[in-house]
Amino acid sequence: xxxxxxxxxxxxxxxxxxxxxxxxxxxxxxxxxxxxxxxxxxxxxxxxxxxxxxxxxxxxxxxxxxxxxxxxxxxxxxxxxxxxxxxxxxxxxxxxxxxxxxxxxxxxxxxxxxxxxxxxxxxxxxxxxxxxxxxxxxxxxxxxxxxxxxxxxxxxxxxxxxxxxxxxxxxxxxxxxxxxxxxxxxxxxxxxxxxxxxxxxxxxxxxxxxxxxxxxxxxxxxxxxxxxxxxxxxxxxxxxxxxxxxxxxxxxxxxxxxxxxxxxxxxxxxxxxxxxxxxxxxxxxxxxxxxxxxxxxxxxxxxxxxxxxxxxxxxxxxxxxxxxxxxxxxxxxxxxxxxxxxxxxxxxxxxxxxx
Amino acid sequence: xxxxxxxxxxxxxxxxxxxxxxxxxxxxxxxxxxxxxxxxxxxxxxxxxxxxxxxxxxxxxxxxxxxxxxxxxxxxxxxxxxxxxxxxxxxxxxxxxxxxxxxxxxxxxxxxxxxxxxxxxxxxxxxxxxxxxxxxxxxxxxxxxxxxxxxxxxxxxxxxxxxxxxxxxxxxxxxxxxxxxxxxxxxxxxxxxxxxxxxxxxxxxxxxxxxxxxxxxxxxxxxxxxxxxxxxxxxxxxxxxxxxxxxxxxxxxxxxxxxxx
Amino acid sequence: xxxxxxxxxxxxxxxxxxxxxxxxxxxxxxxxxxxxxxxxxxxxxxxxxxxxxxxxxxxxxxxxxxxxxxxxxxxxxxxxxxxxxxxxxxxxxxxxxxxxxxxxxxxxxxxxxxxxxxxxxxxxxxxxxxxxxxxxxxxxxxxxxxxxxxxxxxxxxxxxxxxxxxxxxxxxxxxxxxxxxxxxxxxxxxxxxxxxxxxxxxxxxxxxxxxxxxxxxxxxxxxxxxxxxxxxxxxxxxxxxxxxxxxxxxxxxxxxxxxxxxxxxxxxxxxxxxxxxxxxxxxx
Numbered sequence: 001x002x003x004x005x006x007x008x009x010x011x012x013x014x015x016x017x018x019x020x021x022x023x024x025x026x027x028x029x030x031x032x033x034x035x036x037x038x039x040x041x042x043x044x045x046x047x048x049x050x051x052x053x054x055x056x057x058x059x060x061x062x063x064x065x066x067x068x069x070x071x072x073x074x075x076x077x078x079x080x081x082x083x084x085x086x087x088x089x090x091x092x093x094x095x096x097x098x099x100x101x102x103x104x105x106x107x108x109x110x111x112x113x114x115x116x117x118x119x120x121x122x123x124x125x126x127x128x129x130x131x132x133x134x135x136x137x138x139x140x141x142x143x144x145x146x147x148x149x150x151x152x153x154x155x156x157x158x159x160x161x162x163x164x165x166x167x168x169x170x171x172x173x174x175x176x177x178x179x180x181x182x183x184x185x186x187x188x189x190x191x192x193x194x195x196x197x198x199x200x201x202x203x204x205x206x207x208x209x210x211x212x213x214x215x216x217x218x219x220x221x222x223x224x225x226x227x228x229x230x231x232x233x234x235x236x237x238x239x240x241x242x243x244x245x246x247x248x249x250x251x252x253x254x255x256x257x258x259x260x261x262x263x264x265x266x267x268x269x270x271x272x273x274x275x276x277x278x279x280x281x282x283x284x285x286x287x288x289x290x291x292x293x294x295x296x297x298x299x300x301x302x303x304x305x306x307x308x309x310x311x312x313x314x315x316x317x318x319x320x321x322x323x324x325x326x327x328x329x330x331x332x333x334x335x336x337x338x339x340x341x342x343x344x345x346x347x348x349x350x351x352x353x354x355x
Numbered sequence: 356x357x358x359x360x361x362x363x364x365x366x367x368x369x370x371x372x373x374x375x376x377x378x379x380x381x382x383x384x385x386x387x388x389x390x391x392x393x394x395x396x397x398x399x400x401x402x403x404x405x406x407x408x409x410x411x412x413x414x415x416x417x418x419x420x421x422x423x424x425x426x427x428x429x430x431x432x433x434x435x436x437x438x439x440x441x442x443x444x445x446x447x448x449x450x451x452x453x454x455x456x457x458x459x460x461x462x463x464x465x466x467x468x469x470x471x472x473x474x475x476x477x478x479x480x481x482x483x484x485x486x487x488x489x490x491x492x493x494x495x496x497x498x499x500x501x502x503x504x505x506x507x508x509x510x511x512x513x514x515x516x517x518x519x520x521x522x523x524x525x526x527x528x529x530x531x532x533x534x535x536x537x538x539x540x541x542x543x544x545x546x547x548x549x550x551x552x553x554x555x556x557x558x559x560x561x562x563x564x565x566x567x568x569x570x571x572x573x574x575x576x577x578x579x580x581x582x583x584x585x586x587x588x589x590x591x592x593x594x595x596x597x598x599x600x601x602x603x604x605x606x607x608x609x610x611x612x613x614x615x616x
Numbered sequence: 617x618x619x620x621x622x623x624x625x626x627x628x629x630x631x632x633x634x635x636x637x638x639x640x641x642x643x644x645x646x647x648x649x650x651x652x653x654x655x656x657x658x659x660x661x662x663x664x665x666x667x668x669x670x671x672x673x674x675x676x677x678x679x680x681x682x683x684x685x686x687x688x689x690x691x692x693x694x695x696x697x698x699x700x701x702x703x704x705x706x707x708x709x710x711x712x713x714x715x716x717x718x719x720x721x722x723x724x725x726x727x728x729x730x731x732x733x734x735x736x737x738x739x740x741x742x743x744x745x746x747x748x749x750x751x752x753x754x755x756x757x758x759x760x761x762x763x764x765x766x767x768x769x770x771x772x773x774x775x776x777x778x779x780x781x782x783x784x785x786x787x788x789x790x791x792x793x794x795x796x797x798x799x800x801x802x803x804x805x806x807x808x809x810x811x812x813x814x815x816x817x818x819x820x821x822x823x824x825x826x827x828x829x830x831x832x833x834x835x836x837x838x839x840x841x842x843x844x845x846x847x848x849x850x851x852x853x854x855x856x857x858x859x860x861x862x863x864x865x866x867x868x869x870x871x872x873x874x875x876x877x878x879x880x881x882x883x884x885x886x887x888x889x890x891x892x893x894x895x896x897x898x899x900x
Binding site: 360361363364367368370371372373374375377378381430431433434435436437438439440441449452453455456458459460461462463464466467468469470471474491495498552555556558559563572573576577580581584588589591592595596599600603604607 | 627628629630631632633634635637638640641642643644645646648649652695698699702703705714717719721722723724725726728729730731732733734735736737738739740741743747775778832833835836838839842843853856857860866869870873876877880881884
């Protein structure tokens with residue numbers, strides 16, 4: 001008998017849950033359409049999504065990924081119906097070459113004229129297939145070291161500090177294969193796009209040697225941890241560093257002089273999208289200079305929108321890391337799609353974590 | 356000796372409850388950082404309340420739990436009836452397969468179902484993982500538990516009763532509902548509760564079998580926890596803890612009163 | 617006779633839909649995993665995925681998983697058994713908080729909270745600026761690194777799984793025939809002697825199911841190691857998750873899954889054989 005009463009209680013509870021659903025659905029404005037977005041974690045001002053829905057009536061479903069690779073693994077089986085993704089350059093190149101992207105109808109994205117193509121041109125200048133019909137630039141930046149000035153006295157200008165035993169257990173690396181391999185490859189003087197197995201293995205060995213010094217390999221929580229003063233040094237993207245420094249003034253950012261990675265994330269429509277026009281509306285919305293400026297201010301990443309820069313307060317513009325100086329930009333290298341050799345990177349990364 | 360016992364119990368309870376109380380206390384902390392107390396606030400509860408994503412996840416969790424438990428009860432009871440009249444060898448073979456999702460590590464079950472769904476979509480050339488696949492996955496791991504709780508009851512059942520009812524002219528469905536069902540209802544109900552609980556608590560299998568825009572509470576919490584310390588989770592934990600505590604306490608109390616009578 | 621036969625065949629038919637369901641949702645998925653584990657991207661047969669599993673580095677992950685899970689199971693036994701014993705010795709009628717039902721109730725409540733929330737709770741405690749370290753800091757003691765190491769992972773496992781040890785042991789101790797214990801005491805055996813010669817051996821079935829119920833989830837978890845281990849000490853569960861959700865190598869991921877499946881089913885077979893009386897229902 002006791003179990004019956006229990007079951008009744010549970011049913012009562014769930015009946016309330018069910019009753020809540022239709023009312024929630026009717027309360028919302030009748031949706032004009034849907035839009036499924038798949039973006040990096042913490043990579044948009046949520047208020048803008050609400051505003052987009054208010055303006056267009058399009059209901060947005062928003063999911064997040066933590067690395068380009070996990071986004072790819074989710075889309076590759078070929079049956080998710082996301083309408084908009086915002087991956088990085090090399091991943092877009094890969095997806096485009098594998099036929100995973102739909103061309104964007106630029107007539108529907110008039111605001112794209114505000115986009116500064118300087119970064120994109122540099123990328124395509126490296127000889128990769130031009131995918132500009134498939135993607136509209138979103139944010140750009142570099143990869144560098146975020147450090148806590150109360151714990152690090154010296155000048156941070158080299159990757160070597162990530163191997164300094166003084167900072168044992170005070171280092172966070174990024175839980176993303178290419179980004180964590182970059183410091184090792186650069187330190188060894190190799191290209192971050194190397195397809196030489198010996199070079200890759202040397203970098204892997206260097207990271208294995210570094211592992212005892214690393215407190216953890218983290219994803220997005222690295223920001224929260226660094227703001228909370230949980231470690232001295234962390235490998236982060238420039239925009240995340242700007243965000244963290246705004247929250248905790250003890251934090252500073254540097255791009256090592258040996259060089260690093262420069263990246264350009266862009267909005268694209270994957271094959272399988274059922275709401276392509278809504279996705280184009282959203283891309284156009286995000287390219288509106290005021291919207292782009294608000295977004296950039298909120299997340300801390302650098303907008304690719306030339307017109308939007310005018311709305312960005314000087315204080316933010318002058319924060320280290322927000323706009324990479326030209327000399328830094330020159331020393332940095334883009335990632336390239338590694339084609340079949342990517343398997344070796346996967347393997348190196350898996351082996352590092354398995355240690 | 357008595358004191359030692361008391362101390363040990365208290366120590367273990369402290370171990371079990373300390374983290375929960377920490378979450379509860381910090382759900383009222385106005386500062387985001389952990390070690391410091393920044394003053395009392397109920398803002399996180401307000402933020403939780405207006406969070407559409409969390410509400411949606413709660414609804415998904417409960418819907419999946421109720422539907423999968425009901426379907427598993429019906430399918431599992433029917434299956435148990437059939438299995439019970441199987442020959443010994445057949446029964447053994449069927450139960451061995453039935454136990455596979457129970458014994459298999461969750462991660463293997465999750466991965467294998469994900470492969471199955473993707474394979475199916477590839478064959479039909481469309482479709483995507485989401486609510487339906489999540490539900491199917493939950494039904495799949497729930498049915499075996501219902502069978503395992505109904506079968507023992509069926510075994511205890513007096514076979515002659517059912518046949519007697521039929522001999523007395525009852526139709527087969529009537530005989531089932533009047534004679535068998537009351538006898539095995541205890542097993543079905545515990546199967547239901549078990550299925551419901553397992554479904555609510557599942558993370559691993561759900562994680563692999565859901566699709567865009569569909570998350571249950573577990574998946575959402577995992578995402579939030581991987582993002583770092585979030586006071587909203589503390590508020591959510593506090594509410595869940597209190598609901599669980601009150602529910603279990605009521606059930607316990609009702610039981611005791613029933614027993615007393 | 618004829619009529620009877622038709623009853624039972626009608627009954628049997630009730631299971632047929634489920635047999636079909638099982639074929640599709642239990643057997644086919646396992647076959648697909650095996651298929652993937654034995655093929656490469658081109659769909660050609662290969663054993664390379666399995667030979668890769670046996671490369672040193674992956675074996676060491678498996679070995680670490682087994683070691684940490686075994687350590688957690690041992691810890692659960694060491695702290696869980698005494699508690700089960702103490703609870704079983706409590707008065708049921710007592711009106712104070714030290715009542716058997718109350719204590720059991722208090723042990724069960726946390727189990728009903730979401731597994732992830734319970735694990736997450738430890739982050740706040742173990743962090744460098746978390747509760748323990750803030751406390752140490754107040755006492756001017758050097759802060760400790762408590763998070764992102766093996767210890768944190770074991771702690772998370774013990775915390776989550778210790779009720780699975782306490783409850784089965786308690787159930788067995790509770791059902792124990794007191795007359796045997798009294799008989800031993802009447803014969804002049806000391807308390808310790810009675811415990812080790814009578815009570816403990818009789819509680820072994822409870823310990824076995826406890827070990828099973830702690831070890832199995834511990835060895836395959838990827839959540840505890842992910843949240844409390846910070847990818848520093850990944851387990852076999854993380855390895856599988858990574859292959860499917862990041863690296864996109866279903867073939868290697870399937871090979872690890874197949875091996876994990878074999879190891880677990882094999883272990884259960886052994887434990888099951890040692891625990892002959894168990895009926896299917898006892899797994900729960």
